[in-house]
Amino acid sequence: SHRQQQQQQQKPPQKPCCCRTRAQKILEAGYHQALLGCDQEPPHNWQATKATVKERVAYLFNTQYMSDVTFLVGQAPNEKSVPAHRFVLSISSAVFDALLNGPLADTSGQTIRLPDVDPTAFLALLRFIYSDQVCLDPDCVMATLYAAKKYAVPALERECVDYLKRHLSVDNAFLLLGQARMFDEPQLASLCLELIDRNTAEAVQSETFADVDVETLCCVLERDGLAIKECDLFMAARRWAESHLAKAGVSCTPENLRRELGRALGLIRFPLMSPEEFAHCVVQSRVLLDQEAVSVFMYYYTNPKPCTGFNDQPRCSYAGKEHVISRFCAVEQRWGYSGTSDRVRFSVNRRILVVGFGLYGSIHGPADYSVKVEIIHTDSGRLLGSNDTAFQCDGSNSTFRVCFKEPVEVLENVNYMACATLKGPDSYYGTKGARKITHDSPSHGKVTFQFCYAAGNNNGTSVEDGQIPEIIFCLQ
CATH class of the missing domain: 2.60.120.820 (PHR domain)
Incomplete structure (x- = not known):
């Protein structure tokens, strides 16, 4: 009726629902810092600028926005706080999933300490997880490989190994060989050994040779394909031992050299040297015991050849198949x-x-x-x-x-x-x-x-x- 129409016209306008009002306020005022708990405000309506899920997830990398876990990475004074998102990490790594959501996960707090991981390598790992972007350089690639292995991200492991293969050289072959053995990368270790086989004389002169551990040294000395004279190989092993003793503050006596070389000394093929080389380079160093030196001299001058305790199989020291x-x-x-x-x-x-x-x-x-x-x-x-x-x-x-x-x-x-x-x-x-x-x-x-x-x-x-x-x- 006419009266009902007048009553409806006199009613005050209805207020919009609270959800719509809140959405309007956010769009109008942007993301307020108090509402989100962010250190920095994302740009207004940033989602509209990201066409794909990959772009939107990548935008979250290393931001406080919606982060629900914080990692304290490295050791003081270089410890770094890194924000992250449980969901993104959990769908990318079984290790992160167990760490953040497993039965032993600590749900009482949101801060996790990772003292054994390099901060730069950890950021490279997260950047890959969030965006598939690979950021490697010679200074961080080994630490990134360690992080990728620790948190079970095999795609990044492969990227690290491929990077190392591309940058393998005579100067870093021993360094990468030691790291490849440590991280159980047999393919990379094989490439390092092949390069050392072809360029042994140059490789043992590199700065990284003196830093390898004794097991890596033995791994090389066992090779049949080293391209170096046995006398020069002995001198290189001796320099390696002298370097390790000097770092430990121990005098380079024949006894200490022998002790430092350990099993590596027995892998030098002394019978392959000429008598003159053996007398000048080895006997005068007094690293061998008297009976060992006598047995090698007897090998040179008697038939049938006596057993010296040292391998007398010639090394195939050449480049090529x-x-x-x-x-x-x-x-x-x-x-x-x-x-x-x-x-x-x-x-x-x-x-x-x-x-x-x-x-x-x-x-x-x-x-x-x-x-x-x-x-x-x-x-x-x-x-x-x-x-x-x-x-x-x-x-x-x-x-x-x-x-x-x-x-x-x-x-x-x-x-x-x-x-x-x-x-x-x-x-x-x-x-x-x-x-x-x-x-x-x-x-x-x-x-x-x-x-x-x-x-x-x-x-x-x-x-x-x-x-x-x-x-x-x-x-x-």
Whole structure:
């Protein structure tokens, strides 16, 4: 009716609901500091500027806005307070989830101390969790790797390892090897060891070499592929021990050097040194016991070779992959030895490094042979490389590896003599030998060997028949 319409017109306007009023006030006045408890106010309507969830979560990184946990990271006086958000951390890391929400989580407070984590590395970890952004540099990458492993963020672990691989060099190889072993990163450790193998002489001169622990040192000394003379390797190990003793304030006496080297001393291959090198570098240092030094000298000058307690297997100190050229197509028996050398002449069409020979063993079952292998420059008669050693065979017609103390450089289109003087029982021998053999390496190309008869007393070995069935070499 007309009266009802008048009454409705006289009613005061309804107030908007409280929720709508609060939202309007926030939009009009911005985020008030007292309401949010923030140290800094976010820009008004910041959400509208972030098109994706990733952008909005990244915006929360290292801010007090909506944070519900605080970490005190590092140790005084460099301890740093870092705000964070339980939800973001919990969906990114099982460790954070257990720490913040598990049955042992401390829900009474919102501050968690992390004294063993570097503040810069922790911020790099959180930045990755919030935004997928990787922020690494040489000074913090190892600490960030530690944080990523501790809080189970494997994607950041991989980023750290990839970064280290890209920045691996001779100067930091030993440092990264020690860290890779500490953090159980076998792939990175393998890359470090391969680099050290190829550049041993330079790597042991780096500043980081003196800082490695003794187990890392032993890990390197056990390698067969170190590109360094054994005398120089001993001197490097001695410098390492002297550095550690100096840091500890201990005098560098022979006894203390021996004690500091520990197991590492037994990994030096003293029999690979020349008698002159051993006498000058090792004996004068007095690091070895008298009986140890005597046993090495006896190894040099007596046959059969006595046991010295030190490895006498030559190190394959070269850069590159090892290859083998086989001269024969068939194997026969019997080949005897009367003290003369089996010899064959050869040349190659490019520079190589000869690591050693493959030799045949006994036809009468397992046996020991003493052997002297040599490479001689044919025109001048100059001895380029040799090794007076021994090997064991198992009675099969397989070849057995005998290496030089150091790889021997062989130049292109130059004639050389391969010699092997064996003492032992009758052996297998090869037949149907080829005068020209080409070896094709996918990574290094082709190398062609040419063999010819060695005049003089060669124990019957020729291009077609005899000993020295294999030449072990590498390409550069």
